[in-house]
Amino acid sequence: MRVVIAPDKFAGTLSAVEAAAAIAAGWSRRAPGDELVQVPMSDGGPGFVDVLHAALGGELQAVTVDDPYGAPVPAAVLRVGDTAYLECAQAVGLHLTEPDRRRPEDGTTVGLGQLLAAAVEGGARRVVVGLGGSATNDAGAGLLAALGATAGTGSLTQGATGLAEVADVDVSAALAAVEGIELVVASDVDNPLLGITGATKIFGPQKGLPDERLVVVDGWLQRFAEQTDRKLAARKGTGAAGGLGFALQLLGAEQTSGVVVVAEAVGLADLVRGSGLVLTGEGAFDFQSRSGKVPYGVAEVAATATVPCVALAGQVLVGSREMRALGVESAYSLVDLVGEERAFAAPADALAELAERTARTWSR
Template sequence: MRVVIAPDKFAGTLTAVEAAAAIAEGWARRAPGDELVQVPMSDGGPGFVDVLHAALGGELQAVTVRDPYGVPVPASVLRVGTTAYLECAEAVGLHLTAPEDRRAEHGSTYGLGELVRAAVTGGATRVVVGLGGSGTNDAGAGLLAALGATCAAGSLVEGPAGLAEVAGVDVGPARDLVAGVELVTASDVDNPLLGITGATKVFGPQKGLPDERLVVVDGWLQHFAEATDRKLAARKGTGAAGGLGFALQLLGAEQTSGVALVAEAVRLADVVAGSDLVLTGEGAFDFQSRSGKVPYGVAEVAAAQTVPVVALAGQVLVGAREMRALGVESAYALVDLVGEERAFAAPAQALAELAERTARTWSR
């Protein structure tokens, strides 16, 4: 039988490419005669560039940029023809800073602006930015500053705290830099910039903002929006990646689904056509997976071809009814097979074992 292997990353343990390889290794041990097609996936978060490079080839350009607190970090721009792909997590990712060192009120997106600038000055006429896994919450003010935006008061480069007194913001130079360039954001977050469903309230705590500071920080972002484009702040997707969606839409970016963009780029529908089974997966398979996560996106593609989908995950936190609502026939968890400690200590080996066991049920 023909089996398509299309997982996302297992956050903190395996990239999508590594996860696909581990699943293929384990499945082949049990069913060596099956045809296995690896198609690592991403929703625009960490691993976005890695997945696209594996599928599309292209040239990787190394760029050194600032992390949220000004420390130099390596990042990359993937050039495929005149299109440049990059991801915010490489420049301003939450994983770049240890929890005890995070100062979320001062984290800046300047480094991502440096990455966008490198892509544009390198000749790209289309720039696709994967938004996900960010450790910042400055509404993209730092990114705009790196591209040339200025302000008469306050600061665009000191994180959300710098926006408390911001005034006289001029986005014109940043818009001039990207004039004639098609900007696309790859994200499945539909939150607006502000308010109870906005970037700060929903995602701020996971970036280190205490609950008692959320209203204050949201007020700073509102002040910045009023100094730039208050109406835009209500648009879907402007709250993605701590408000990076807002800044990029200020520059004219079009938002698109990260999973859908990757699925199209890797021709997932064509690969799935004629297959007998699709294996997908992620670190935690829960009902939030419906909000633009890889398993749900893969299941949608497979459903159009009437191909069943099985999920392998670190943890499975949904029941059979919810699973079916997500378009998945069955799901199996690493922690149930090998325990949580081993799942983290030897994730590739554990995932291969889970795939081998799954093949006993699903391979012909």
């Protein structure tokens, strides 16, 4: 039978491309007669550009930009026709800095603005920006500054800290820089910018913001929103990637699901149609997977084609009822099979072993 293998990355251990290859290797040991179709996926976070490049080809333009603290870091613009694909994690990703060196109140998104400017200067007429995995929480002020936005007081380039006294913000030059460009935000997050479900409160702790600083930093972002477009700050997706969703929507970007962008680009629906099984996966399969994550998106495509979907994950943190609510027939845990130490020490081998065992049940 034909098996479509469509995992996300296993954060911190395997890229989506590596995860798909490991699953295929293990499955083929048990069921060598099955046709395996590898379709690495992404929700807009780390790996977004690599996955699209593997599927679409195109030309990679190397660009050096600023990381969250101003150090040079390599990034890339993927050009496919007149469309450019960017990944915020390449410029301002959490993974770029060791945990003990992170300064979430100071991290700036200037680097992503530089990457966006490079795409526009390269002739792109449509720019798709994958959001996820950022170390920043500046509401995209740095991105806007890189495109020409200014402030009378405060700073747009010093992270959330610079917004504490910000006033007289002028984004007209940034709007002019992307005039005539179709901007698309590809993200797995629908949180607003501010408040109890906003960027700072929900995602700040993951970036190192202590609880006692959350209200203060959220207040700085609110000040920035009041200087630009307070009403926009309540829109879904503006809280993505520490508020980069806000800045990009301020520039006129359309918000869409990162999984949908990738699924359409790789032709996932056509590949799934007529298959006997779909395998997906990610590092932690939990109920948050319903919020635009790869397994839920892949399971939706599989359900439309009436093809069963099975998940392989580092950890499975949902019960059978929640699993089926996500459209997944069964889910299997790497940690349960080989233990946490081996799952992290030899993730590809362990995932291959899990796939081999899963094939015993699901291959015809």
